Amino acid sequence: MADLSVEVERGEGVTTVRLAGDLDKLTAPGFKECLASLSDEGRFDVVVDALGLEFCDSSGLWVLVELQRAVGERGGGLQLTGVHGVLRRVLDVTGLKAVFDGVLPAQL
Known part of the structure; x- marks a missing residue:
């Protein structure tokens, strides 16, 4: 696995x-x-650009869901951009796409 x-x-x-x-x-x-350090800085409007993401398992997905919950509780939001590959399929299959403020697919 890559870093x-x-x-x-x-x-x-x-x-x-x-x-x-x-x-x-x-x-x-x-x-x-x-992400916790960003929260400590008071940064609650976050865009995660996943274009360079090669793989995402359930552990990674759970971190994104937790982030969405945390920023939402503080009046912020999380948008995912550049979504493709495994992450896109998992979001589609699980219905978790609806959890995020926006999911923009990669324009490859």
């Missing part, structure tokens, strides 16, 4: 988090820590 690269861009009001690699049981805890 996960997380790039954070703090903009005016919206924070973009770009993922590349694998979001799985090995990398999900580090990703969760990164």
Whole structure:
């Protein structure tokens, strides 16, 4: 399995988090820590760009669902962009697509 690269861009009001690699049981805890630090900064409007994501298992998906819940409780929101591959199929099959404020597919 590949590592996960997380790039954070703090903009005016919206924070973009770009993922590349694998979001799985090995990398999900580090990703969760990164998101917790954004929450500590008061950043509750988040866009997760998954275009570079090669794989996402249930551990990674759960981190995204937890993030959606946490930012929603604070009046923010989570949008997923660049969704493709395994993540797109899992969101479609499970119906979790509706949980997020927006899910934009990759335009490949």
